[in-house]
Amino acid sequence: MxxxxxxxxxxxxxxxxxxxxxxxxxxxxxxxxxxxxxxxxxxxxxxxxxxxxxxxxxxxxxxxxxxxxxxxxxxxxxxxxxxxxxxxxxxxxxxxxxxxxxxxxxxxxxxxxxxxREDVAIANSIPTAEGCLRLAIENTAHTIHSATVFILGYGRCGKTIADLFSGSGANVIVYTNEDGEIARAKQRGFVARSFLNITDDADEADVCINTVPSRVLTPELFQKMKSTCFILDISSAPGAFDPGVAKAFPQKILNVPGIPGKVAxxxxxxxxxxxxxxxxxxxxxxxx
Structure with a gap:
């Protein structure tokens, strides 16, 4: 019983x-x-x-x-x-x-x-990626096809998000400080770079999706990005950016943790x- x-x-x-x-x-x-x-x-x-x-x-x-x-x-x-x-x-x-x-x-x-649990994390990455794609479509004025999309972090969610956006025709660039993740991203055919370079590269991004649970979305990064760049943080609390600081920048910047429960x-x-x-x-x- x-x-x-x-x-x-x-x-x-x-x-x-x-x-x-x-x-x-x-x-x-x-x-x-x-x-x-x-x-x-x-x-x-x-x-x-x-x-x-x-x-x-x-x-x-x-x-x-x-x-x-x-x-x-x-x-x-x-x-x-x-x-x-x-x-x-x-x-x-x-x-x-x-x-x-x-x-x-x-x-x-x-x-x-x-x-x-690995099984839950991997399965959850699918509705997470689909939710990211939906939000990117809704919050940009251009197609995802041919857009340059930064994926910050290449863990379980990052991998699935990169695959889905690449399958939609985006130019995906992965950022991580983990050598193993850089190697895996390159093996999948993505451009992979160290976080040390992201501020210098920031003006390339049309969409930026963060999966890293730390404050990696800095004012310096926002300052360098296009005003039309859509920035999506899906990390858990406290999030990857300071909401008060983010208000001072022209980009649309969202923190949306728990995407699977919202979209599927x-x-x-x-x-x-x-x-x-x-x-x-x-x-x-x-x-x-």
Missing amino acids: VEIAVLGGDLRTISLMNTLSSYANRIYTVGFNQKEVGVEVCERTLENLPYERLNAIILPVQGVGTDGTVPTLDGDPLKLDPSHIERTGEQCLFITGVLTPFLKANVPRKVISWMS PKSAGEILGRATIKIFEKEFGHGT
């Missing part, structure tokens, strides 16, 4: 629960109702969950706030308290996207992060659901 509770979340969470319904015997939900989810769930509050029976508690992709705040689809957050967590049995897993300080400090159980929530939720079933199979060894 596998019983899980899903606390808060967004549109991805609905798709996640639909996928998990083929595995779990019972799904309790806090922050959603039966009509929203579409499969059989047991609606509860944080106070009346059967914590001692739960095999797993599933939290939102963005994790839990420093004060225990859990985001919900309707914008009315839940407040997870350490006293709730203490009521869980030792067998209870906690699954989330981001392992935030609150979870590190207050959960004496096994916590598993989706985003630390159904597919993103299915990715999380399949990964969660793999986690359950490994931890519990059985299903319905």
Whole structure:
């Protein structure tokens, strides 16, 4: 008998629960109702969950706030308290996207992060890349075909983004300080350069997409770029640029983390659901 509770979340969470319904015997939900989810769930509050029976508690992709705040689809957050967590049995897993300080400090159980899994990261790179392409099309006055597109970072997302833009006819230039990533980018046929050169090259870019979770988008870089360059930062908080500083420049500069949940929530939720079933199979060894 596998019983899980899903606390808060967004549109991805609905798709996640639909996928998990083929595995779990019972799904309790806090922050959603039966009509929203579409499969059989047991609606509860944080106070009346059967914590001692739960095999797993599933939290939102963005994790839990420093004060225990859990985001919900309707914008009315839940407040997870350490006293709730203490009521869980030792067998209870906690699954989330981001392992935030609150979870590190207050959960004496096994916590598993989706985003630390290679299968999730690679699968998520596809809707991420498609979302980047859509935003680039919507925020430029020219075609992507023949445009010069800078890709900052060549990890799992950077690779897929570079491939998709190249397939659309863009002239892709990859920037990274990792020798291995430079070699891989060149092997794929891309121009690959060190970050040390990016300010000198900045006026070449029509589109610049950053995947690096550090402040690599500097005022000096903005100063050198064309006024028409579209700059998209998909890195997680605190982002790759200072929003206050960016306002002083003429370019359209956006920070859009969590793209899969915004552009393809159904597919993103299915990715999380399949990964969660793999986690359950490994931890519990059985299903319905």
